[in-house]
Amino acid sequence: MTDDALAAELRRRALALFGRSLHIRTVDTGSCAVCESEIRLLSAPPYDLHRLGFFFTPAPRHADLLLITGPAVRAMDTALLKTFEATPDPKAVVAVGACALGGVYEEDGFVHGAVDRVLPVDVYVPGCPPSPLALLHGLLVAVGRLEERVAALTFDLAAEVER
């Protein structure tokens, strides 16, 4: 394997280790808080992320995964970078919601527009807001327990009918 591939494989295995016990730290970089509501719902009985071994933690030093919402306003730069640096390696960064992925807000003097303009993102979870099921799917993709599905979709109904 090349060095890059080796590094990627190492990361994949490290993240797979988290599959049974993952501590999640949420960071809100200026969202409307609806994504936060959906994240909060993850602890509710229908979704129950605790049965999967996932837990929320307020301390980034205890965290394995950062769950970032919001369009990365510039005022949150220091806090976001400090949180990222305080989280020990290996860690995963998951960007949640249309805002964090570059939609809704354009880059300007107040906002970066997308989280991956500030931090390296491992998993993107689209939605506005993404339902708790979509969030669970995203978290399980991050730790390698599920495969991503969107890559195979075309969003072209005519093409799919033909197929």
Place this chain on the structure above:
Amino acid sequence: MNQAITDLVLAAGAAWVLAAAVGLGAVRALWLRAAALLSGLGGACAVVGGVLLAVHGHATNVNLGSSLVGGASLRFTPLAAAFIVLLGIVAVAIALYAPRYHVPGRGTAVYLAVYNLALVASAIVLAAGSVVTFLVAWESMALFSYLVILRHQEREEVARGAFLFLALSEIGFALIVAAFAILATQTHTLDLATIAARAGHIGSGWRTAAFLLALTGFGFKAGVVPFHIWLPAAHPVAPADGSAFLSGLVIKLGVYGIALFSVTLLRGGPAWWGLVMMGLGALSAVLGILYALMERDLKRFLAYSSIENIGIVLVALGASLTFAAYHQRAIATFLLITALYHVVNHGVYKTLLFLEAGVIEHATGTRDLDRLGGLIRLLPRTSVISLIGTLGIAALPPLNGFVTEWMLFQGLFQGFRIPNHTVGILIVVAGAVIALTAGLALSAFARAYGIPFLGRPRSEGAARARERGQPIAGPALLAVTCVFLGVGAPLVLTVLARAARAVTGVNIHAELLVPKLTVIPAHTNFSGFSPTYLAVFIVVVAAVPILIYLAGRPRAASRKVPVWDGGILAFEARMQYTATTFANPVRVTFDPLYRPAIELQRASDEPAGRSGPVHYDARVTPIFERFLYRPVVRFVELLARAARPIQSGDVNLYLLYVLVVVIVAFAIYAK
């Protein structure tokens, strides 16, 4: 032995007189240091003499001459021994402190002279053998202390503070004279030893009157609530060593006076005397600490804390009297020992704290707790010494404050041994109030140490503090003394037990200390603890995790990263707790007591966050000044105005007065 004690104490007095004389030359630094050296030597003599006096256990008389009215005589009693030792310790500590604190000059020269004379006067008060000696020495001590406070007389608040001190001192003096007058006329003698021997034959009405007058009169000096208002006014404005002298020694002389009357001269009384003392003591303790918590000025805070501790001593003394009235003499002696021990302890750590407050004021330029911070990094040795003093006064084991508070509680909890249930319950209620006080004191001193020393500086002055040139030796000696008085409690108690035996006639040494250095409260099977072993235990227990860490330290290189701070931009000193906010829960809880007068001003009517500067001013209502002193002062002024026509300034009227008096005198004596 008698001769040695006499020689030592007289030598101390002589050294102080000499120090006063030398001090007058303290325009030069050399004379300043020489005066301090003499003062310190005098203190050392006093310490040794006091300890010998306590151990020797007998009173000694020295007659200085009978040409004066009633004769001037000295009498060294074991009761005064603890106070003499304290006087010596305070003198030595201040002697080490003064050369680095004071700047040579005329003001300093006069100050040193009057200060050393105050020391002499205090020594004579403690060693007075006759009523006249006592009263003359007492007034001298008050006047010299007044001059000590007036060091910076050009400032207005200094004049006010000193005036309050003198005014209340004079009121107290009048009552003290009345108390002594009753005793002297009823026993037909001015010699204190003779009064003590004959006082048993005085009618109980006179005895009660003398006791109450003495309690009130000496209470003015001791700072018992409601006679305390001079303390928070005078302490902040005196120089640091002057405040230390006031709080460390002068108020203890008030306690000595109360003890002299109740224990030595009147030899105890009905139980209600002790209950009255305990009530005043409990009130002083709890009000003292409650007002202390509201103070931003470090020295005013320490002044109120002194009021609290005097309250504790008074509770111990009062409980001692009450138990004695019910013939529980062992416990009574135990509580007397507790009172004396607490006097020494408080003298040591309060002096330490006031001296360190002076260092802080010199280093940072402010006494305001809300403007200090971060001094533990800038003044490291001062912080350690202050920490020992704070742990002592907050009564944390294994230091001295904890030993005396433990002894006090153990004594009070034995109230059940008194057959009268009401009295027993009242004693335990006093214990509960003291427990509340102890809890509040812990909070108050966490605030008084944590806000100035920990965290970040809250002002420019605090950030500029430097330890170079600040006095260290004096406070350090006091810190060592604190530790010794705590860990070496068995030794101290042995000495105090011998002194107490001479005073009350009860030897409780066997019921105070058992083998293995354990202290028990006058009865076995009640409780016991060993301060010495506790200290050793604490050290050992603290050492274990340290040793484990040192042994198991990771060998690999470690990486240093910034502490997680919540992701804020930068830590600002303004984000910290202030002293005012730290005490806010207490302020809210005891709002009916404080009745704060609150003033709130906004720069505009915009909602919070956009309104511009907000000014918030909360002042505690001084209820004693407003509801007790001001009406009395107004009444006295009313009387004075009514009597003014007598002094019209007209010489003819005055000649008429002389004529009338001569005629009346002839009429009376012509018979």
Place this chain on the structure above:
Amino acid sequence: MAFWFFRGLGKGIVTTRYPKAIDPWTSALPTPPAFHSDRLTIALVDRLIEVCPSRALAREHNELIFDVGACSACERCVQEGAGAVEHSGVFELASTRREHLLKRVHIGRGSA
């Protein structure tokens, strides 16, 4: 001991996978649109691009570039599209690469 405990230990199963079956109510979730490429015209596509508030649509020659990540599922394009754009019902959209979320749809009848 319960039978399922030993079965779980034997199979190494800790808990049920997420989720065992899709609940029917998930069809009502807001989801990105799907396009009928044969019903799209350039004019319609330009109109859709104007209407999208989240900059999820763009056109390159005769290809519609749809950014699934930027879509806020407001369904304005579904209303404007009049039959060419539909609610897709897909909500499991997590992706490890940003490029996987950029979908290209041919405008008009053409090869898939």
